[in-house]
Amino acid sequence: MRLMKLTMYTDYSLRVLIYLGSKPEGKLTTIQEISDAYHISKNHLMKVTFELGKAGFIQTVRGRGGGIRLADLPQNINVGTVVRRMEDDFHLVECFDREHNRCPITPVCGLRGVLGKALHAYLAILDEYTLEDLLFNREGLREILHT
Template identity: 65%
Template sequence: MRLTMYTDFSLRVLIYLGTKERKDLSTIQAISDAYGISKNHLMKVTHELGKLGYIETIRGRGGGIRLAMEPEDINIGQVVRHTEDDFHLVECFDCKTNTCVISPVCGLKGALNRALFAYLKVLDGYTLADFLHQKLKLANLLFNEQQDV
């Protein structure tokens, strides 16, 4: 299993925002600087996270972003399902483009499908709060000498 960079960045944004107080706003630029990743990528990620209801975006002067819900209410399995664009581990998972001649009798598809469900089930057992137990250490790494909004 491998997550896309989009999902990776989505999870990182949520962790970053989870280290802050819910009332405090952060900027995309600050998150970009903290992780050393493209601001343009993060703009797309934060826009989608806002549409999905995970974060709140405040426009205008003094605006920014923050979590829209408590960290314990953000299920990691659901975030992954919402941010991954496909779970086609192998060609036969996509009925539209499958040309594999052994698909009708292949046992691999079933095994990989069970593995995928097990993978997601494990992630369903976690919330964002589970990844914030070392909040102070995370904050020290993320906000090292940097000031946020």
Template identity: 65%
Template structure:
């Protein structure tokens, strides 16, 4: 399974906001600088995370973004499901485009579904809190300071 850059950036934004806390707002530029990634991409990501209710966006002078939920309430598996648009590992997972002639008798399809279920079972067992709480290393790298 491979995640898109969009999902990767979404998770990075959540990690940054989670490690920083909600005492002050963060900016897209600040997050872009911390990761060394495109501000334009992050702007799109933060807009969508706001629409999903994961982050709060505050407009205007002195505005910025922060988590709109507690880190313990942001499930990683659920977040990935919301940010990815295609979980078709193979052609036969998509009924609309499937032309594979062995689909009716293929046993591999079931195994791949089982693997996908296991993948999400693991992701569903973690929240953002698991990655940001008491994580001095993450704080040092992203914020340049210890917690």
């Protein structure tokens, strides 16, 4: 179980957005470029970029000279929204999953309320930030990522 930990899928999603945000506005990038920069499997990134496109965070341009780019300005892409969209669940403990909960103390346990409050605070903090906030050092990112 992962407690307050993002999946690799969400981590890669945020990294893709950071990479694209470090590029000059509107410039197309290939999945291969991102794969090379982060040393991440191109196959993993294809799945991630597909979902990011479905969610409206990136645009895909097909054909010769195609690629991907941000679908909106970095200041309009909310980190909390991205995390909620890309994470598969937020069941910190068994009782958060009503369908599969078998814990016998659920009706009288205070843990669920405490962890629910912690999860709410965690997401509220992420909601305070946009992709623009993560790009405060674009020059450093461009240097490291070779964008």
